[in-house]
Amino acid sequence: MNDTLLWYTTRGSGAVSLLLLSAVVALGVLSAVRFQAPGWPRFLTAAFHRNLSLTAVVFLALHVVTAVTDPFAHLGLTVALVPFTSWYRALWVGLGTIAMELIAAVAVTSLLRRWLGHTAWRAVHWLAYAAWPVALVHGIGAGTDGTADWMLAIDLFSAGAVVTAVVGRLLGGRPDQMADARARFRATVQREVTR
Amino acid sequence: MNLFDGPDPRAGAESLADHERRLGPLAPARAGLIEAIERSGLLGRGGASFPVGAKWRSVAGRSGGPAVVLANGAEGEPLSRKDQLLMWARPHLVLDGARLAADAVGADRVLLYVGEEHRSAAGALARALAERPAAQRRRFAMVAAPARYVAGEESAAVHFVNDGVAVPTATPPRPYERGVEGRPTLVQNVESLAQAALVARGGGAGTVLLTVAGAVQRPGVVEVPAGTTVGEAVGRAGGASASPRAVLLGGYFGTWLEVGEAWRLPLDPAALRAAGGSLGCGVVSVLPASASPVEETARIMRTLAAESVAQCGPCFFGLRALADACGRLAARRPEPDDLLRLGRWSAEVRGRGACRHPDGAAGFLQSALRVFAYEFAAAAGAGRRAAA
Amino acid sequence: MTISIDRTRCAGHGLCAELLPELIRLDDWGYPIIQPGPVPEHLAAHARRALAACPALALRLSQQTPRFDSGTSQRSSRR
Numbered sequence: 001m002n003d004t005l006l007w008y009t010t011r012g013s014g015a016v017s018l019l020l021l022s023a024v025v026a027l028g029v030l031s032a033v034r035f036q037a038p039g040w041p042r043f044l045t046a047a048f049h050r051n052l053s054l055t056a057v058v059f060l061a062l063h064v065v066t067a068v069t070d071p072f073a074h075l076g077l078t079v080a081l082v083p084f085t086s087w088y089r090a091l092w093v094g095l096g097t098i099a100m101e102l103i104a105a106v107a108v109t110s111l112l113r114r115w116l117g118h119t120a121w122r123a124v125h126w127l128a129y130a131a132w133p134v135a136l137v138h139g140i141g142a143g144t145d146g147t148a149d150w151m152l153a154i155d156l157f158s159a160g161a162v163v164t165a166v167v168g169r170l171l172g173g174r175p176d177q178m179a180d181a182r183a184r185f186r187a188t189v190q191r192e193v194t195r
Numbered sequence: 196m197n198l199f200d201g202p203d204p205r206a207g208a209e210s211l212a213d214h215e216r217r218l219g220p221l222a223p224a225r226a227g228l229i230e231a232i233e234r235s236g237l238l239g240r241g242g243a244s245f246p247v248g249a250k251w252r253s254v255a256g257r258s259g260g261p262a263v264v265l266a267n268g269a270e271g272e273p274l275s276r277k278d279q280l281l282m283w284a285r286p287h288l289v290l291d292g293a294r295l296a297a298d299a300v301g302a303d304r305v306l307l308y309v310g311e312e313h314r315s316a317a318g319a320l321a322r323a324l325a326e327r328p329a330a331q332r333r334r335f336a337m338v339a340a341p342a343r344y345v346a347g348e349e350s351a352a353v354h355f356v357n358d359g360v361a362v363p364t365a366t367p368p369r370p371y372e373r374g375v376e377g378r379p380t381l382v383q384n385v386e387s388l389a390q391a392a393l394v395a396r397g398g399g400a401g402t403v404l405l406t407v408a409g410a411v412q413r414p415g416v417v418e419v420p421a422g423t424t425v426g427e428a429v430g431r432a433g434g435a436s437a438s439p440r441a442v443l444l445g446g447y448f449g450t451w452l453e454v455g456e457a458w459r460l461p462l463d464p465a466a467l468r469a470a471g472g473s474l475g476c477g478v479v480s481v482l483p484a485s486a487s488p489v490e491e492t493a494r495i496m497r498t499l500a501a502e503s504v505a506q507c508g509p510c511f512f513g514l515r516a517l518a519d520a521c522g523r524l525a526a527r528r529p530e531p532d533d534l535l536r537l538g539r540w541s542a543e544v545r546g547r548g549a550c551r552h553p554d555g556a557a558g559f560l561q562s563a564l565r566v567f568a569y570e571f572a573a574a575a576g577a578g579r580r581a582a583a
Numbered sequence: 584m585t586i587s588i589d590r591t592r593c594a595g596h597g598l599c600a601e602l603l604p605e606l607i608r609l610d611d612w613g614y615p616i617i618q619p620g621p622v623p624e625h626l627a628a629h630a631r632r633a634l635a636a637c638p639a640l641a642l643r644l645s646q647q648t649p650r651f652d653s654g655t656s657q658r659s660s661r662r
Contacts, residue, residue: 042597042601185343189355190341190359364591365592509610509612513610516611548590
């Protein structure tokens, strides 16, 4: 009974994590394009992005802990830390490990943003764009529900949200005139530093 | 004691031997030099007119390692010629002043920051430096400043030396606190240093270098006693070449004054401040009555906008918008609110950049709107009449 | 407590103006204009929240008056 509970929790929390992560990525894109609408100020996007990401991390933690401690699957702690060491579907589970570690990096650096500084934080934050597709593929390949109808529906919905947001950003993004002008100006005042 | 005493400055620099024969050798900085500079009332000649003695004292008092002196000969102001001429004709005075400053603030490095476009000046400084004994030469290094307006700003100069990019940095810390290599750095205009070298030899800070430009017979650099009036300074350049309408004091970073209020105005800080102007980098440019003040203002605003580093939104967008609006007014095709916008945007842009570039541009434009109120109103009205 | 902005980092996101509208408004291009002077006690918590929310980490709160940029357009002319 306990085993089944752990197993169901692993699958359920995995699916929820994916949904939440997809929403987080979409909200991150909305943040970057300065989305706002009547009744939806920009700080709301930022607040949702942050709160949902923390919730996603909680569900992700639940997913990993239950998977690792489930005696039926007996995956073990190493599987959660070192990719591709699982006896069971090594590739797909390994991708999950990778996604989890990328997300952990993004989360930790975001919590410590004020002490890390903007540049370091931003560099690590880009890894979110790598973590999300890896998590999606992990879900399809590693889970026993990977190809179940309801799981595919979740995958489709999640992918739809993220792809729409990203494509929207790539196509509709306003060109940053100041960034272009800044780069052109810097080129005229930049010289090799001689000591 | 004047900077350009001795041989004709147009003939170039003296040798070190002639320089020391004429002025006497330079005594090393004694205790009390900073007090002497303070007593002389010497003000900085780079544009801010900040008291030189106070600046040396603030750097001397800091901990954080031996200091650095950066002699600022970037001279990015397009109308100004005085620093180039001074470095070319009296490089030994500049070097003397830099040495004194270094001794006074405890600096072990002196950087000669010369605009890369001022090749003759840089050459003269380099030759003068080569004449110095090795013990003196060791502290010095020459740095070629990029030829942009903002390269002479003090944090931009420091940033260039540290990282090879001449753009201003946000403050705090200011260079006198943490500058080159994180050390307290004295950034001082070359004319200020040369004047200090005269003060140390018993002279006063009695003269000022001006670049007289615009509608005058003999545009160029003149050295005048402090308190000389604008009209007298223009007279030293041969007088106006056409009926004057207004005077631009301080260059693109400066302010316009009506010829009536300007002509008898003494070029000393208190009088200038009372008249709403400042000496800035010493440019005195005469606008003839035949010129279009709106076009002239628009031209200068376009230059100032193009010289924005584009680091700070208010400066990049604000100056461009101001320049565009001025351009529309100059072309007699204004939008209905352009004149109002000029007033609002120039007030809003002040103090909202990392450096004083937007402040200078705003001050310049606001003085133009005051002095040329009639011409600007006429240009704005032209749009209304055309639309009617 | 006073607010200052690192103008080289500010990218005009505008969250500060949403969270502290009593003291911060946006110019025509979305960049903040800050009221000069100290932050009133009752707004201190909102100011701290605005500082944390800035995506570019451009806002600073200092306990003494900044020497240079206080982000204000109300500076009286020195001329």
